[in-house]
Amino acid sequence: MNFKLPFVPEQASAAASEVDNLTLYLVGMSTFFTVLIAAMIIVFAIKYRRRSDNQVGSNFENSAFLEITWTLIPLLIALFTFGWGLKVFFRLYRPPTNAVEYQVTGKQWMWKIQHPTGQREINELHVPIGQPTRLVMTSEDVIHSFFVPAFRVKADVVPGRQSSIWFTPTKAGRYHLFCTEFCGTEHSGMIGWVTVQTQEEYQAWLAAAPAPKAPSADGERLFAQYACNTCHKPAPGGRGPSLYGLYGTQVALADGGTARADDAYLRESILMPSARMVQGYEPIMPAFQGQVSEEALQQLISYIKNLPAADAAAAGTTPASQGNTR
Amino acid sequence: MNATASALAPPPSDIAERPNFLTNGHSLKSWLLTLDHKRVAILYLIAVSCYFLLGGIFAMIMRIELLTPVGDLMLPDTYNRVFTGHGVTMVFFFLIPAIPGILGNFLIPLMIGAKDVAFPRLNLASWYLYMTGGALMLVGTLNGGVDTGWTFYPPYSTSYTTTNVLIVGIGVFINGFSSILTGLNFMVTVHRMRCPGMTWFRLPLFIWGQYATSLIMVLGTPVIAITLLLLVFERLFHLGIFDPAKGGDPILFQHLFWFYSHPAVYIMILPSMAVISELIACFSRKRIFGYHFVAFASIGIAVLGFVVWGHHLYVSGQSVYAGAVFSLLTMLVAIPSAVKVFNWSMTLYQGSVSLETPMLYALGFIGLFTIGGLTGVFLGTLGFDVHVHDTYFVVAHFHYVMVGGTIMGYLGGLHFWWPKITGRMYPEFWAKISALLVFVGFNLTFFPQFLLGYMGMPRRYHAYPEEFQVLNVLSTAGASVLAIGFVLPTIYFIWSLTSGPLAGNNPWHARGLEWETTSPPPTENFASTPSVSREPYDYFEAAEEAAGRAVPPARSH
Numbered sequence: 001m002n003f004k005l006p007f008v009p010e011q012a013s014a015a016a017s018e019v020d021n022l023t024l025y026l027v028g029m030s031t032f033f034t035v036l037i038a039a040m041i042i043v044f045a046i047k048y049r050r051r052s053d054n055q056v057g058s059n060f061e062n063s064a065f066l067e068i069t070w071t072l073i074p075l076l077i078a079l080f081t082f083g084w085g086l087k088v089f090f091r092l093y094r095p096p097t098n099a100v101e102y103q104v105t106g107k108q109w110m111w112k113i114q115h116p117t118g119q120r121e122i123n124e125l126h127v128p129i130g131q132p133t134r135l136v137m138t139s140e141d142v143i144h145s146f147f148v149p150a151f152r153v154k155a156d157v158v159p160g161r162q163s164s165i166w167f168t169p170t171k172a173g174r175y176h177l178f179c180t181e182f183c184g185t186e187h188s189g190m191i192g193w194v195t196v197q198t199q200e201e202y203q204a205w206l207a208a209a210p211a212p213k214a215p216s217a218d219g220e221r222l223f224a225q226y227a228c229n230t231c232h233k234p235a236p237g238g239r240g241p242s243l244y245g246l247y248g249t250q251v252a253l254a255d256g257g258t259a260r261a262d263d264a265y266l267r268e269s270i271l272m273p274s275a276r277m278v279q280g281y282e283p284i285m286p287a288f289q290g291q292v293s294e295e296a297l298q299q300l301i302s303y304i305k306n307l308p309a310a311d312a313a314a315a316g317t318t319p320a321s322q323g324n325t326r
Numbered sequence: 327m328n329a330t331a332s333a334l335a336p337p338p339s340d341i342a343e344r345p346n347f348l349t350n351g352h353s354l355k356s357w358l359l360t361l362d363h364k365r366v367a368i369l370y371l372i373a374v375s376c377y378f379l380l381g382g383i384f385a386m387i388m389r390i391e392l393l394t395p396v397g398d399l400m401l402p403d404t405y406n407r408v409f410t411g412h413g414v415t416m417v418f419f420f421l422i423p424a425i426p427g428i429l430g431n432f433l434i435p436l437m438i439g440a441k442d443v444a445f446p447r448l449n450l451a452s453w454y455l456y457m458t459g460g461a462l463m464l465v466g467t468l469n470g471g472v473d474t475g476w477t478f479y480p481p482y483s484t485s486y487t488t489t490n491v492l493i494v495g496i497g498v499f500i501n502g503f504s505s506i507l508t509g510l511n512f513m514v515t516v517h518r519m520r521c522p523g524m525t526w527f528r529l530p531l532f533i534w535g536q537y538a539t540s541l542i543m544v545l546g547t548p549v550i551a552i553t554l555l556l557l558v559f560e561r562l563f564h565l566g567i568f569d570p571a572k573g574g575d576p577i578l579f580q581h582l583f584w585f586y587s588h589p590a591v592y593i594m595i596l597p598s599m600a601v602i603s604e605l606i607a608c609f610s611r612k613r614i615f616g617y618h619f620v621a622f623a624s625i626g627i628a629v630l631g632f633v634v635w636g637h638h639l640y641v642s643g644q645s646v647y648a649g650a651v652f653s654l655l656t657m658l659v660a661i662p663s664a665v666k667v668f669n670w671s672m673t674l675y676q677g678s679v680s681l682e683t684p685m686l687y688a689l690g691f692i693g694l695f696t697i698g699g700l701t702g703v704f705l706g707t708l709g710f711d712v713h714v715h716d717t718y719f720v721v722a723h724f725h726y727v728m729v730g731g732t733i734m735g736y737l738g739g740l741h742f743w744w745p746k747i748t749g750r751m752y753p754e755f756w757a758k759i760s761a762l763l764v765f766v767g768f769n770l771t772f773f774p775q776f777l778l779g780y781m782g783m784p785r786r787y788h789a790y791p792e793e794f795q796v797l798n799v800l801s802t803a804g805a806s807v808l809a810i811g812f813v814l815p816t817i818y819f820i821w822s823l824t825s826g827p828l829a830g831n832n833p834w835h836a837r838g839l840e841w842e843t844t845s846p847p848p849t850e851n852f853a854s855t856p857s858v859s860r861e862p863y864d865y866f867e868a869a870e871e872a873a874g875r876a877v878p879p880a881r882s883h
Contacts, residue, residue, distance in 0.1 A: 108486075
């Protein structure tokens with residue numbers, strides 16, 4: 001759409017117009033039924049108004065045809081609406097594989113954001129136009145919710161879990177970022193801005209912003225600091241399993257089952273190692289529940305995710321030295 | 327139904343001369359220890375009105391704060407307590423008990439030709455549980471209130487807030503038992519106390535609606551009771567149930583909470599729909615179109631209402647496939663609601679329509695519920711909901727259903743049965759003015775909130791960006807009109823108690839057993855047990871009979 005509808009926020013993501021088209025359909029469909037019912041009531045109330053004190057209504061009080069009509073037509077419309085909504089929903093929550101990941105941590109009452117290249121921001125997010133962008137989010141305290149009206153996306157940010165949204169910005173500008181899950185005193189102050197820039201502007205911004213380390217580099221430091229590396233060695237044979245090339249693989253568990261080594265599994269295995277033990281290892285790892293902050297946990301997971309497969313490790317490359325961020 | 331001799335007797339000159347439930351004992355004890363369902367209804371009327379006033383004051387304070395973008399009237403913490411107070415008071419202490427507690431209690435025995443509900447003592451106990459729960463809620467409020475929102479989401483409610491979650495939570499927990507016992511009482515009453523000839527399909531639709539509501543009260547409320555208890559345990563004894571830092575799961579709470587609280591929406595709207603059926607039949611002098619469909623739609627809404635709770639969790643991180651299932655089920659709930667609306671509208675066709683105040687409320691209900699219901703379809707649609715979830719769009723939607731739906735039905739019913747309850751008429755002119763003010767004020771208050779929500783304004787915001795101001799000012803202006811619309815009936819209802827013209831037994835020439843007894847009814851309801859020989863709303867048949875013609879069978883196409 002090239003014209004601006006009233007009361008519709010800026011369309012600044014690829015999905016925004018899909019959501020708005022769905023909205024237009026819903027508004028049209030509802031307007032039709034509202035007008036139909038209002039017309040029925042007004043016309044009948046006038047046409048069949050009581051003309052004498054003793055007048056009563058007729059005994060026309062059943063119609064199988066009408067009942068079937070106004071059951072079936074709404075049912076078909078409802079199913080159609082459901083299908084359209086589902087299509088848009090899957091679009092909103094299924095990121096493409098090439099999406100670039102940013103880390104987002106919610107805490108009372110601010111948004112802490114880290115770029116894949118290490119730059120940090122608070123209540124601000126700079127992203128380039130046209131880049132499929134995925135936000136990996138968690139909370140340090142209560143439930144928050146990350147909402148950018150101009151992108152038509154939202155997801156709750158829940159402590160103890162990771163959630164994510166993705167979008168492809170399509171229009172340069174500054175757009176509101178809101179917390180939409182009530183989180184305490186300054187809930188309405190937990191707002192910020194998403195700044196969409198051209199690639200060149202974004203690169204200039206990145207260069208100007210202090211870039212300490214990529215999250216995986218911080219993760220590498222923490223991996224040593226918590227002495228994870230004394231058991232989890234690059235090559236198999238340590239007291240703990242090697243974590244190189246682990247991410248995304250199927251892990252054989254001590255109880256005979258398997259688990260996919262995804263973000264949730266890594267998180268659980270750091271916080272509560274005995275929950276799903278890897279086959280062939282002793283439950284000797286201490287639980288880190290309450291010992292590491294959410295941010296540190298995200299950095300550790302980011303480091304582990306980026307560990308290359310074992311043969312690459314033998315060649316001496318590590319993700320931090322590669323500057324790889326995914 | 328049979329016309330009885332009492333309907334033809336001339337109205338006595340003064341209510342006080344004739345013994346009725348209002349004059350049967352004047353002491354405080356005769357009220358506080360009463361076993362008469364009609365007096366219990368009056369007790370509810372007084373208490374519920376007080377909570378409505380309290381919830382309304384909270385609402386006005388919020389709307390005044392939201393006149394300006396900056397939070398300049400009060401501190402954020404104060405605002406958070408005010409909107410929580412508004413939600414808790416209105417949902418648990420006004421909307422849920424209002425129609426069942428007042429109109430349900432008063433009318434169910436009268437409409438089925440019984441002397442009282444099945445368990446009169448339990449009925450009184452329900453009121454005391456309601457008052458106890460309400461008192462605890464009030465103590466918590468006076469002690470500083472709660473700032474979690476009426477949804478009490480952990481871990482904020484269990485591990486972070488320092489406000490009175492415990493006492494208010496326990497208050498709501500106790501109040502739940504009032505709901506459960508009322509539902510149980512109504513169900514047994516409808517099963518066991520119907521007068522001779524009153525078969526299930528001769529029941530007024532009011533009874534079907536109350537029965538469906540009772541079903542939800544009995545089956546749903548225990549779940550919120552358990553959930554609140556777990557919340558209290560986590561807060562008090564630090565058990566890790568919902569707080570992830572203690573090993574719990576905050577999403578589990580949301581599932582449990584909405585398993586009750588979504589059906590609770592139908593606890594609020596079904597009794598109102600029950601009232602609307604009575605009003606439309608009476609003021610169209612015609613049987614409700616598709617009686618069986620309207621009756622079973624109530625049951626259908628009650629049953630389907632139990633399997634849609636997950637639509638409150640579309641953006642919570644629950645599986646997208648769970649979202650898909652809940653969306654599909656949510657769409658199905660729209661069908662019985664649509665069936666009801668079409669049948670009500672069709673009842674007017676070939677009717678004898680007159681627009682007294684109760685009918686104005688009933689038609690207003692259809693308008694507002696249509697918008698509330700259709701925007702429910704919007705929100706059930708996954709791709710749409712993501713954008714407006716937890717924004718003012720949701721606030722507008724549920725106010726259209728709960729306020730536009732429940733309060734329109736409540737006020738319409740109160741006007742309709744006021745002459746039966748008190749024996750006196752309210753002033754029709756002022757009542758029509760108030761009905762108009764409520765309808766206009768309501769739309770002005772809540773329609774702008776749909777737009778605010780789509781523009782992206784989140785709910786529960788004490789301060790907001792400037793671009794949202796114009797619509798917020800409109801909304802506050804509407805709330806002021808709405809407030810006048812609510813104050814007017816308060817004044818003229820109280821005035822009518824002593825100065826309203828005498829109503830007689832059946833001022834609306836309505837059919838239905840409650841209109842065959844005197845106004846106000848005697849303590850035992852009927853001079854002799856009534857009996858029923860026809861389906862309800864027999865306006866056409868009664869007129870044919872009065873004209874000396876044989877009654878033809880109903881027409882259908």
